[in-house]
Amino acid sequence: MSAFFAQGGYGFFVWSAYGMAAIVLIAEVMQLRARQRALLARLARLQRLAGTASTDTQGTLGAAPGQRQAK
Amino acid sequence: MALNPFKFAAPAVFYPLANRLIPWFWTLTGILLALGLYWGFFQTPDQLGGNNAQKEYYRIIFVHVPAAWMSMWLYVIMVFWAAVGLVFNTRLSFMMANAVAPTGAIFTFLALWTGAFWGRPSWGTYWDWDPRLTSELVLFFLYLGYLALHAAIDDQRRADRAAALLAIVGLVIVPVIYWSINCPDPTQCASLHQRSNLTRIEGNILFAMLTMTLAFWMYSFATSLMRLRTLILEREAEASWVQELLNPRGGR
Numbered sequence: 001m002s003a004f005f006a007q008g009g010y011g012f013f014v015w016s017a018y019g020m021a022a023i024v025l026i027a028e029v030m031q032l033r034a035r036q037r038a039l040l041a042r043l044a045r046l047q048r049l050a051g052t053a054s055t056d057t058q059g060t061l062g063a064a065p066g067q068r069q070a071k
Numbered sequence: 072m073a074l075n076p077f078k079f080a081a082p083a084v085f086y087p088l089a090n091r092l093i094p095w096f097w098t099l100t101g102i103l104l105a106l107g108l109y110w111g112f113f114q115t116p117d118q119l120g121g122n123n124a125q126k127e128y129y130r131i132i133f134v135h136v137p138a139a140w141m142s143m144w145l146y147v148i149m150v151f152w153a154a155v156g157l158v159f160n161t162r163l164s165f166m167m168a169n170a171v172a173p174t175g176a177i178f179t180f181l182a183l184w185t186g187a188f189w190g191r192p193s194w195g196t197y198w199d200w201d202p203r204l205t206s207e208l209v210l211f212f213l214y215l216g217y218l219a220l221h222a223a224i225d226d227q228r229r230a231d232r233a234a235a236l237l238a239i240v241g242l243v244i245v246p247v248i249y250w251s252i253n254c255p256d257p258t259q260c261a262s263l264h265q266r267s268n269l270t271r272i273e274g275n276i277l278f279a280m281l282t283m284t285l286a287f288w289m290y291s292f293a294t295s296l297m298r299l300r301t302l303i304l305e306r307e308a309e310a311s312w313v314q315e316l317l318n319p320r321g322g323r
Contacts, residue, residue: 004112008120008127013192017131017185021138024177025290032297039304040317046308047317 080163082303083312089296089303096293103286107133111279118273131189132276136267137284139182141291142210143245145175149217150242153235165231166306168238169221170299174291176214183207194263202251203264206244213241227306 007014111133120127149171156164186204187197198204217238224230252262269277307313 007130010126010128010192013128013188014130017134017188020184021134021181024181028174028177028294029297032294032301036297036301036304039301043304043308043313044317047314051318 080161082163082166082307083310085163086300086303086312086316089300093293093296093300096289096296100286100289100293103282103289107279107282107286110275110282114275115273115279118276126192128189128192129276131185133279133283135182135185135189136280137287138178138185139207140284141287142175142179142182142207143248145171145178145291146210146214146238146242146245149175150238153238156231157235157239162306163303165235166299166302167295168235169231170295170302171291172214172217172221172238173298174294176211176218178287178291179207179211179214183211199263201263203248203262206248206251210241210244210248213238213244217241 005011005015111130115130119125119129149168152164152168152171155161156168183204186207190199191197217234220237221230221234224233252264252266272280304313
């Protein structure tokens with residue numbers, strides 16, 4: 001096992017290359033997922049607000065999405 | 072039934088298609104990555120290290136070469152969609168060019184980074200202003216320039232067109248990268264970088280390298296489609312099909 005991590009004494013170079021590849025590729029996927037989720041949440045909230053604006057003049061329904069809004 | 076090639080050019084039609092394809096591309100990415108990494112690390116001890124001329128750091132090839140290939144192929148794909156967008160004025164084509172660019176930039180960065188960590192043990196330096204390395208760095212800046220220019224223009228259509236033009240002009244760097252090491256007369260090549268010759272690579276190493284290349288292709292499809300899906304929703308937020316998608320029952 002330690003021989004695997006040592007890579008014949010070149011472990012630093014091998015794992016620096018593979019480590020950065022893993023970090024960058026995983027970060028890209030996580031960023032894409034977060035962006036899609038945030039967008040869907042924003043669009044759903046906009047639609048709720050648009051829907052309640054006409055029927056809910058008291059603003060009782062509109063308050064809930066506002067409180068749930070992230071950020 | 073006649074197949075209409077422009078049918079899938081409509082964002083409303085393409086969005087559900089992308090949603091269906093993404094899990095398949097992720098599955099293939101996972102299988103190919105596992106196979107490529109296993110083969111690269113555990114089926115090559117006889118070829119790498121010990122008394123062999125190639126030491127263990129040669130395993131960087133399994134990310135370096137596929138990443139470098141992807142950096143060039145994705146640029147060509149980006150230019151293709153940018154050109155289609157300019158000629159046919161189709162919204163989805165520009166979005167496709169836009170969806171590919173960040174993944175291409177990431178692979179260009181990875182090619183440079185992994186190359187640096189291969190160069191240090193084999194050449195004795197992380198970086199050299201050699202033709203191959205320098206032209207690849209220019210490609211990285213072209214990706215960043217494309218993304219920055221697109222982000223800098225508020226008007227979506229003008230941003231699409233301006234960035235597409237920049238991408239097309241930048242295509243000139245791709246043959247430069249290719250011939251920076253593959254020039255016809257080897258003695259005329261100033262490159263420190265090795266020439267690429269697939270027939271001289273040992274079978275197990277080649278198999279792992281090509282498997283990783285396929286894995287990166289599948290990864291690129293998956294991430295590009297994920298980004299495209301988000302871009303479509305962002306730009307079509309006002310469209311009725313998006314409203315129905317968000318609220319299929321038509322109001323709650």
